[in-house]
Amino acid sequence: MYDPTRLAALVAVAEAGSISRAADRLGYTAPALSQQLAKLEREAGTALLVRHHRGARLTAAGELLLVRARRVLDELEQARHELSRLTGLSGGRLRVGTFMTAGTHLLPPALNAFRRAHPDVELSVTEYVPPQATAAVALGEVDLALTHEYVPGEAMPPPEGVRLEPLLTEELVLVTAPGHALSAGAGRLPLAELAGQPLVSMAPANPNRRAVEAVLAAAGASVAVRCESPSYAVVCALVSAGLGVAVVPEMMAEGSVTPLGVRRLDPPELLRRISVAYRPDGGAPAADTLRALLRGAFTRHSPTP
Template identity: 70%
Template sequence: MYDPTRLAALVAVSEAGSITRAAQRLGFTVPALSQQLAKLEREAGAALLVRHHRGARLTGAGEVLVAAARRVLDEMDRARHELARVAGLSGGRLRVGTFTTAGMHLLPPALTAFRRAHPEVELAVAGYEPPLGIAAVADGAVDVALTHAYDPADPVPVPASVVQEPVLVEELVLVTAPGHALTAGTAGTARLPLGDLAGQPLISMAPTHPPRQGVESALARAGATPSVLVETPGYALVCALVSAGLGVAVVPEMVARTSATPVGVRPLAPGNLRRTISLVHRSDETNPAVDSFRALVRGTFGRAGG
């Protein structure tokens, strides 16, 4: 029995023409998607893709499996729609809050799956930089929200009426300009002790911003020297400044792997700087749309975490 997630990954690669573009479409990291495809090839007992410098193309076996995969996925979509009708999700509205990174890279595949399963439910999306999404759920402004928290950091109070459900934990990694000595060649594959950032010019993610304050303090203790202070935290801007050679930065792995500007990437030691992405919803309400969305998010984010 083939895993539907891996079948969907193969279909995405066949449509996008490359593993990188398919990963962006699905909200995977490239290594995570490659891992899923490798598992599918082992299940199939045949090579399904041929990688080349411009992307990837299907082998003969891959074409056979993609045709079957499309039929399987279509049947699953029809089944989800029928179950939604039985469950009463033939109308209504789902209001989702999200922060920027999740909204760009993780929310789209979850909402695509939700729309396929529940095409008659109206979708509304609003932006809430953490931890504002928690208050938005508590106040009833949205039905469900994606938020995040960093480690180390002081815990964010959560109202008793709200449930916070972790769905993805990712490490923070070092990003540098391409070809930088800290990330070039074989050095880029080994974990860099945090103390080795001493004296490095740091693109600082607003040390007074509560979610990042603990991380900024850890970097300061390691001796990293603030070079540019980004007053309003924005990872796209940070990566652009890093790419231009204005300093190095420490960002979530998902941000590093999906940066629009070229950057070098290296894991840090001991790997205890992390970001946890969570789903928050009200505990005192029953909402079938929220329950369905939560299940889809758990599956999507679990795959992205690889």
């Protein structure tokens, strides 16, 4: 059975004429949309797109599937409208909190699906630095929020009345300037090989910085912090410019606007767990619906260190 999200991706590329323009329309990054299309091609068992210097066009198989995809999506949208009226999600407001990475890479596709299903619900999105998002949920400033914690790291239990539902766990990876020797290998890089490397890192009070430096020290890799920044985007830009190496969440490495070398670390014990914070009692139906969309789209099981 074809995933409707991937069918929508095919329709968007057909209408936009390129993967990048389709990604902008759907709220994806271009690499994320390419992954969805690749999965659809594997499901179909044949090539659906031909990429060229001006964009992308559908193959004969893609054109055939496009017709069916539009019918399926039209039927699903009609069903969503009917269910919205049935469940009372034909108005009201949904207030969502997020942190920057999730707001850039995870939230837009889920909100796009929510908007298609419930076009009359007013949406608002507010950015927070974790753990401020969970406090905002507790205070009723937002209906639910995406937040994160680092493993290993300091435990930050949510406020009373707020529950955390894990969505996904991502590794922290090494990023370097393009062509750097440490990013040249195909396998995982032992942590000990970072010894002596100049490190671009977060601000001293950041929990992730403390966790990274503790793990590196335990592996016998003493590092010297050369530059500091409170922003992962700036950290990646400084690394790309050659000021040092950094250990950042995989999602930040993949979405960096500056070119980077990327390599996974061994052992893979530095993790970031992304969760949705919500109030189990008294939550709005719209919040429950978006939480279900997030769960269905992003929940995956990862080993616990």
